[in-house]
Amino acid sequence: MNLSIGLIVTTLLFVALCATVPGKLKGYVALLAVLINAGISSVVAIAVLQGEVVEKLYYGGRVFGEIPIRMDALSAWFILLMNFTMITGILYGIRYMKAYQEQKANLSLHFSSFIVIHVAMLGIYVVQNGLAFLCVWELMAIASFLLIIFEHRNIEIVKAGINYLIQSHIGIVFLMLGFIIVYSHTGSFDFNAIGSYSKSASAPAALLLFACFFITFAIKAGFVPFHTWLPYAHPASPSHVSGIMSGVIIKLGIFGILRMLILIDGNYLVLGYLILILSAVTGVYGVMLAIIQHNVKKLLAYHSIENIGIIGMGIGLGCIGKATDNSYLALAGFAGALLHTLNHSLFKSLLFYCAGTVYQATHTMEIERLGGLIKKMPQTAILFLIAALAICGLPPFNGFISEFLLYSGLFSGIQSGQLSSAIIFILSIFGLVLIGGLAMLCFTKAFGIIFLGSERHPYEHPIKEAELSKLFPKYMVVLVILLIGLVPQLFMRLLTRPLQLFVNTADPFSGLDDFTGVMQQVSFAAWALVALVLLVLGIRKLITRKSIKDFGPTWGCGYIAPTPKLQYTANSFVRSYRKLVHPMLIMNKKENELKGVFPNAVHSHTHPYDKVEALFIDLPLKLLKGFMSKFRFLQNGNMQLYILYGVVFIFIAIMIPLTMDLVHYMVKLFQHI
Amino acid sequence: MQGISIILIIFTSLFFTGILIRTKSFFSGRKGPGVFQPLKDIWRLLKKGAVTSETTSFIFQIAPSIYFATVFLSALLVPFGDQPGLISFSGDFVFFAYLLALGKFFTIISALDTGSSFEGMGASREGLFSMLAEPAFFILIGSLSLLTGHTSFHQIFSTLYMGMGSHVEQAVVALAALVLVAIAMIENSRMPIDDPKTHLELTMMHEVIILDNSGFDLGMILYTTNLKFAMYGALIADLFLSPSIPIYLAIPFMLFIQVVFAISAGTIESFMARFRMSHNPQFIFVLTSISLLIFLGALLLLGKIT
Structure with a gap:
């Protein structure tokens, strides 16, 4: 029996089931799916940790080529630790989500995403074909985005989710770049090609390749200064999702770095x-x-x-x-x-x-x-x-x-x-x-x-x-x-x-x-x-058994009416x-001072902010916005002008090849002369 | 013979604070209590009943016991000359430092458990200052480990002692002793970081944390302080003990150094005022710098800097 296909089929089946069963049962469907998937993958992973080698090749059509599924000891270790946290996460999540039972559609989406992200992460650990890896990575990113924005009626939460989505896609750009570099030199998306390319390439080229992968995985893991999505995404998501996000999802970054260290033979x-x-x-x-x-x-x-x-x-x-x-x-x-x-x-x-x-x-x-x-x-x-x-x-x-x-x-x-x-x-x-x-x-x-x-x-x-x-x-x-x-x-x-x-x-x-x-x-x-x-x-306990025990208020240096304040x-x-x-640090502080003989209520608010975020995210964004605002006059809401832009665009589009032909013609003409 | 270290530490802990207080009374021209008076106080406290705050929870009940247990266990790790402590393994000083940190964690949360603003203040200070002092200890041990090529208390101290090698080496050991004395003063909340005799809650650190403890728990906390002092004294003595000294000479030598340490601690307390709270971090940073100096000295000795 083919386990990988089995996993995919169970997942699809359970996602469909999750959408159809009544609200109360959705969580249990997800639990069952996670348990089955975790069970199957754990059995294989434990065998791998004992020395077995798991490697399978699938033909993925003309675009993907051969898709190797390999599980080595590193994948096995990460799969085992992921499975455990996913199981405790869904067990806790079912109880946590009881409070939201009336939002049926939302719950279906949430629990289906939970099943999907589990399989997507399994894929990330075992798929060793660049293109297929990008697919499972993207699947994971989108599923985790859906998990984060469960309470999407709150605008702050959607903002945090979109922040996460954008940053993880910046990561994917670098990941793609890395695979493209390898493909252009070796013509293969297999991970082994990364190893063979890095051996043949010069040291700076290997370092550059590693840097491409490292940035992707550092964004996922949250290394400074790539960490700014993390403090928004964690508080926004429901607690069991924060738990698996911090416990498992950011560890994908660590896994990626370790994987690349095995493959890339750098300095x-x-x-x-x-x-x-x-x-x-x-x-x-x-x-x-x-x-x-x-x-x-x-x-x-x-x-x-x-x-x-x-x-x-x-x-x-x-x-x-x-x-x-x-x-x-x-x-x-x-x-x-x-x-x-x-x-x-x-x-x-x-x-x-x-x-x-x-x-x-x-x-x-x-x-x-x-x-x-x-x-x-x-x-x-x-x-x-x-x-x-x-x-x-x-x-x-x-x-x-x-x-x-x-x-x-x-x-x-x-x-x-x-x-x-x-x-x-x-x-x-x-x-x-x-x-x-x-x-x-x-x-x-x-x-x-x-x-x-x-x-x-x-x-x-x-x-x-x-x-x-x-x-x-x-x-x-x-x-x-x-x-x-x-x-x-x-x-x-x-x-x-x-x-x-x-x-x-x-x-x-x-x-x-x-x-x-x-x-x-x-x-x-x-x-x-x-x-x-x-x-x-x-x-x-033995000595104080017989001694006198008395209770009183906390010592307040003689003050006898303390309040919790x-x-x-x-x-x-x-x-x-x-x-x-x-x-x-950046500490925004708001405080009003005591004034007068009988002072009014005084408030003191502090809002910590991240200096790295201010420097690496906010400042470039501000500069970019400033630059873009110079072109704002173009977008003035005047329909006639918009039509004019279109006409100008079409005109230019036609004119460019014509001008090129003209230039060629003139050049030839002059050569004849 | 492994147990000799802990026996000596417990023995010293019985009179250490007594000597310290006697020194202070000598310098201030008072007659002063007997050397065993602190111990008698503790004994009396152990037998007394207790008044507990209604705000507290079980954390407040278990914290003093955990504090005592951690310090006692870390004392078991301390070697005596070339005799290892009862527990000794490679990297045991990491365990030592983290054990003390565990004790501190519980002292801090038990102070927060009372819900008192004064104890919160003390807890905040204790947490911050001991956090700042930790790097000095680790860099010191790191340098000594670099110098000797070993990674356990016993191996480091059986290779390293005052009077070996060149002048640079002796200077390094002397500086190490200085840092250890200062760390001991910080860890035990003595001058110049904290004044145990102050009567104003706002200026206290360690004293204010234990304001609400009474009876058996207070006695245990006070004894733990003595034990901690004796433990650091034993570490300092180890710096001076040569492994070649036979054991019947080493024991009096160790006790002698402990007494000298107690007297010097008393002398420091008699002639120095407590630092302003805001100056404490600077003092502790100086310690870290001195340990970095020791590190450089170690590099120099090994010929890595020429």
């Missing part, structure tokens, strides 16, 4: 340094902006940029290690990058699901309006806390494992390299530490202000914990987060084959054994931490940080 040293520096900048810049955001989802979106930076640092390190034949560095880098891709897809989707639950309970995403939710929604609070600890890279959770791998790589890289590399590595360590510290500041703020303290504003209606079916997918994610954090050596073993693709030294496994050994120790230390915490809590706000929590990094 890995230069590429490595470029990627490392760009990623460190991306990471630090992403988290710097995340801290000052007041919208939960926007904050999380900027954190995705930061995490892409961390993954990119791993890729950069791996390339440098590969170029300098330092297999330890290469392994640490690529293993860190691949593992962090998985980790980020877990904790970031969990954070978005939690944010969605908070949104549906309180109807706001403004951090300043929330507070004290931990008493109303204890389970959501614990889930958010676990994800926050994991994203900060704290043990014993999964984020620590991948960051630990990157640190091991960086510290070993320092010792082996030359002066210049040592300096770049120490600066990267500086960057990575800074990212960790800033992430901690950001998530103590997010968790502390949203869930702790008391309510900052009265909620319009009573707040309840989400029902179990809404919490279940989140617990699934937490389980994997803990599994990676506590027994990382298992996952290191899964990474063996994907890593082999990158590190082709004589014996990649000996290096990997070192890692597994260290991971064993890290796992032991993580268990020790858990045991110690439980032990201390137990002793505390007196609490620290998110803005004041990060104020000293904001003052410190002031020159690097």
